[in-house]
Structure formats: C-alpha cells, structure tokens
Amino acid sequence: MKKLILALTALGIVALMIWGFYQAIYVAPAEATMGDIARIFYYHVPHGMLCYLFFTINFVASILVLAWRRSNPARALSADAWALAGAEVGVVFCTVVLVTGPLWGRPVWGIWWTWDARLTTTLILWLIYVSYLLVRRFASGSETQALAAVLAVFGALDMPINYLANRIWRTQHPSPVFGGDPDAGLKDPRMLHAFGWNVLAWAVWGLAIFAIRVYVERRQQTIESAEAEAALAAD
C-alpha cells in the first residue's frame, strides 16, 4: 500500500512536470521582442523563487537548531536534517538559476555575464551556501550542527539583499516581473498559466527531493547514534 502511494506520487510529480514543460514550450506564445529564447523565463524565475524557499527552510531550521541545542537535543537533530536538506536542494536550484541566466543573457545581451548587483549577489548567495556545505563536511563531531547553524544565519543575511537588488539599484538584470513596477507582469494569460504550472511543478519536485533527503539524513543520524551507543557499550 505504502509503495503504491509512493509510486503514484512519483508518477503525479512526473506528469505535472511534463504538463509544465508542455505549457511553457508549446502553449505559451513567444515573447514579442525576444522570441522563443524568453521561454527560459519559465525555468529561471521559478527556480529563483524556490531557491529562496529552500534557503528560508534552512534558515528557520538553523534557528531551531540553535534554540533546541541545549534544551531538546533530539529535536535539534531533526531540525539539523531539515537545515542540511534545505541547503543542498537550495544550492541545486540556485545553480540552475546561475546556469539558465547566462544561457538567456548570451543571445539577448550579447554577453554571458555582467557584474551587476543582482547577478553578483546571486553568485555570492551560491558561494555562501556552498561554503556552508563545505563546513558540514570539514567540521567533525557534535559541534558541526551549531557551527553550521551559525553560518546559515550569515547566509540568510544575503537573501534580502539579493531579493531587493534589482528593486533598489538599476541593474542590467531585468526589473522584477512580479511585485515591482505596476506596468510589469505577464500580459498574456497563457504566459501566466505556463509560469504558474512551472512554479507548481518545480516546487513539488523540489519538495519531494527535499523530503527524500531529510529521510535519508534521519536514517543516517539513527545509524550514527546506534554506532555511538554500541561503541560506548563495548567499553
């Protein structure tokens, strides 16, 4: 029964992603000035939004690790699994943003990359969370949780700067499509649908990967604590 539900969920996610792809590539009309290349928008922007979501999960979970570290170590351990999974999935999404951006920039701007505020802060965001993952690899022992959580707080400080970058400064990066200028936004409803379906599809996909990652990490933690207890009992 459990296997059937899992299989159906996986199938549903794949179907949703195929539907999103169909909407973005075949249903939505080509953009007036940029043509087909603008379709990358349906991947670039949802991934950007979702990478904020996963980094926020990482931030909240890290605060909980710091709060529960002394009072409730078992809960802190589970929050730590959430923080790790959030950072890992967030880095993947942020990587997609950083790859799709230049792919669009090359034909439209004529250059792959420019050091404007939005692009630079996104790259910094990615670098900070990669360094977060490195700390988790390098720092050994029980203090890793607390140290990684502290670093996550610093990483989260870059998120609002990144979000506001093309709202405060005049950047080469296009101004925000949603929540910015009242003139901005997707004018054709088919474009809006394609965008909405892709946000949903990638969100569900990302959350599924996130859930699997949390599950694996919790199993790993159980194994490690069992090994530690066995080692203590052997003494």
Add this chain to the structure above:
Amino acid sequence: MSQARTEPSWTGLVWVHLRKDLRIEWRSREAINSMLFFALLVVVLFSMAFDPTADTSREIAGGVLCVATLFASVSALNQAWAREIRHQVLDALRMTPSGGAAMFLAKVLANFFFVSIVQCVLGPIFFIFYNLHPLGDVWQLALVIPMGTWALVSNGTFFAALSIRSRNRELLLPLILFPIFLPALLAMVLSVKTILTGDGSDPTLMWIKVLGCYDIIFTTVSLLLFDTVIEAE
C-alpha cells in the same frame, strides 16, 4: 574582604582581554611581522603581474590593497585563535564568567589594530610602487579603509573561531570568510576607486553607506552568536 569586590563592568572585561592580546603580540610580534611581509609580497606580485600605467593603477589600486590585506590577515587571524588552543587557554577563558562577546570584541579590536598598523606601513609603499596620484577626496580614504578593515577583521575573527576546532582549519577559514566578506570587499573597492580616480561616479557616497550598514549588521550578529560558537561542543 574579598566579597566586597564588585562585578567588573563589560567594558572592563573587554579591556582586560584587549590588554592581554596586545601584550602577547608586543612580546612576539608574530602577527604584524608576518602580515606585513606577506602583504608587501602581494603588492609586489601584483605590480609585476600587471605592470600598470598611472591610469590603470588608479583603477586597480583599491582592489590590490584590499586583496593584499585580505590574504595577509587570514593567516594572522588563524594564529589569533590557534595560540589560545595551546595549553588549553581557550577552555580556561570559556570557564571565566565574562562571556564570549567581551572576548570576541577584544580580539576584534586587537586584530583591527594590527591590520591597521600593517596598512599604515603599507600605504606609503603602495603609493610609491604604483605611482599613485589620487584625483578625488583623499580624506575619504581615512573613512573607507578603516570601515572595510573592520568588516574584514570582525568577520574574520568570528569565522576563525568557528573553524578553529575543525580539521583543515587553515583551509576552512578562507572558504567561509571570502564569500561572506565579498559584499564588503565590493563596497570598499568601488569607494576606493571612486576616491582615487575622482570620477564622481558615486556622488551620494552610496557604497560607503553600504559598507557602514554591512559593518553594523555583521558585527551585531557576530556579537550575538559568538557565545554559541565558542561553546559548541
């Protein structure tokens, strides 16, 4: 008799820690000497690698100075905590009732002082090697460079303490510090460049304000979280 003694004030605690750090450095002069020589080498390396003319040197000088300071201070910042590890000094300090924040602030002040000395010595050499002739308001440098140095030293001291008990701590510190420090580096380099070239590209002094905000936010967060870092077990 001894019960009559009052609790020392927080600034008093910072002062005690600071005096200790300054005295250690005064006796060994390890940090300043190594930083100074290292930064000098970086400046020489860059001037040979780029062989800049007067115009380009104005453009790149700010960046070279910042990067030279950055590389030099990373080695010293690691040492600042590594010498507390020897003879379990760090454990002893943690057992004192003074709290981590005072220890952290004193360490930052001491390191800030060392790095500033290095910059004071390096500054004139720098102007000679790069034939610098600044065109903007030079007095602003006296504001920008200490602010950038504070951002570097405050974050550097914090993350050096964070990475001190990990394996490969020498490797870990730059890996964490550089990404976090990047916004401050950018603000510092752009303001120094505006001052040296005098091109008036930043009339509202926006980058100096960004640097100021960065200093305030990151120093506050570091002070709040330092107890967690030092007591992580």
